Amino acid sequence: MDLKVYMVKGSYHQKPFRREVMRTYGASVTPSPSDTTEVGRRILAAHPDTTGSLGCAISEAVEYAVTHEGYRYVLGSVLNQVLLHQSVIGLEAKTAMDKYGIRPDIIIGCAGGGSNLGGLIAPFMGEKLRGEADYQIIAIEPASCPSFTRGKYAYDFCDTGMICPLAKMYTLGSDFIPSPNHAGGLRYHGMSPILSELYHQGLMEARSVEQTSVFEAAEYFARIEGILPAPESSHAIRVALDEAMRCKQTGEEKTILFGLTGTGYFDLKAYEEYNDGTMTDYIPTDEDLARSLEKLPKMD
Numbered sequence: 001m002d003l004k005v006y007m008v009k010g011s012y013h014q015k016p017f018r019r020e021v022m023r024t025y026g027a028s029v030t031p032s033p034s035d036t037t038e039v040g041r042r043i044l045a046a047h048p049d050t051t052g053s054l055g056c057a058i059s060e061a062v063e064y065a066v067t068h069e070g071y072r073y074v075l076g077s078v079l080n081q082v083l084l085h086q087s088v089i090g091l092e093a094k095t096a097m098d099k100y101g102i103r104p105d106i107i108i109g110c111a112g113g114g115s116n117l118g119g120l121i122a123p124f125m126g127e128k129l130r131g132e133a134d135y136q137i138i139a140i141e142p143a144s145c146p147s148f149t150r151g152k153y154a155y156d157f158c159d160t161g162m163i164c165p166l167a168k169m170y171t172l173g174s175d176f177i178p179s180p181n182h183a184g185g186l187r188y189h190g191m192s193p194i195l196s197e198l199y200h201q202g203l204m205e206a207r208s209v210e211q212t213s214v215f216e217a218a219e220y221f222a223r224i225e226g227i228l229p230a231p232e233s234s235h236a237i238r239v240a241l242d243e244a245m246r247c248k249q250t251g252e253e254k255t256i257l258f259g260l261t262g263t264g265y266f267d268l269k270a271y272e273e274y275n276d277g278t279m280t281d282y283i284p285t286d287e288d289l290a291r292s293l294e295k296l297p298k299m300d
């Protein structure tokens with residue numbers, strides 16, 4: 001069977017090497033929104049210059065799968081089963097820390113749809129919910145797509161074309177198209193329903209950070225650790241550094257666990273922009289958010 005990928009148009013151009021890895025392994029990759037689907041054509045008619053979003057790509061992939069014989073659709077984030085798969089990250093981290101008798105005080109992860117963070121915190125959150133231990137857990141999102149920190153907890157569509165089921169989650173509205181931030185994997189209008197409920201109950205926190213400060217942290221980390229992090233992961237690094245510096249100032253001793261989700265070698269175009277000083281930050285205005293939030297499905 002052919003592997004067909006709808007890749008967010010912004011990422012298709014900003015991350016050509018991620019695209020080429022997929023093509024090398026046999027996938028055909030289409031920049032989304034595209035004119036290959038009904039929903040893509042509708043989105044393009046309304047927003048001809050859009051750089052797309054994960055919500056648009058999901059709509060196109062679902063439409064393609066249901067209209068082509070032999071195709072199945074898979075989503076790599078947001079949904080409960082994806083968090084369950086990614087809990088291997090938390091299980092391994094916890095096993096490694098237990099082996100050395102270390103307990104994290106703070107756990108930090110970047111949050112796009114919430115799967116790596118959901119997986120990382122899974123065993124720790126279990127302990128927290130059972131009252132066996134306490135951890136400070138912080139989700140980090142881009143200031144350009146602040147689902148947790150400025151979104152609403154409501155039923156919403158998982159995709160821009162409104163063809164997927166509704167989920168109760170923190171959302172900016174399925175119509176929200178974030179600015180083309182380089183952390184393409186964090187440009188999702190909603191958030192995992194599991195993490196949304198945990199956040200809603202005050203069991204975890206969230207912070208948003210701007211991309212230039214994220215790349216500043218990424219470069220610092222690369223120079224100290226010799227590891228070039230992905231822009232998405234660097235959101236977590238930003239706050240891990242901030243927390244470490246805060247501890248240095250206050251003299252507190254804290255163990256910080258953060259998720260390093262990917263390599264930055266596919267994102268050197270973004271590093272180039274940062275190094276050339278041409279990177280900008282776009283933070284949506286309250287009016288931008290109100291426009292998409294007012295289109296949330298009415299539930300009564």
Ligand SMILES: Cc1ncc(COP(=O)(O)O)c(C=O)c1O
Nearest residue numbers: 077112113114115116185232262
């Ligand atoms: C390197 C990297 N880290 C993190 C994420 C965020 O996804 P999630 O919040 O589902 O873990 C992505 C998404 O594409 C990614 O590419």
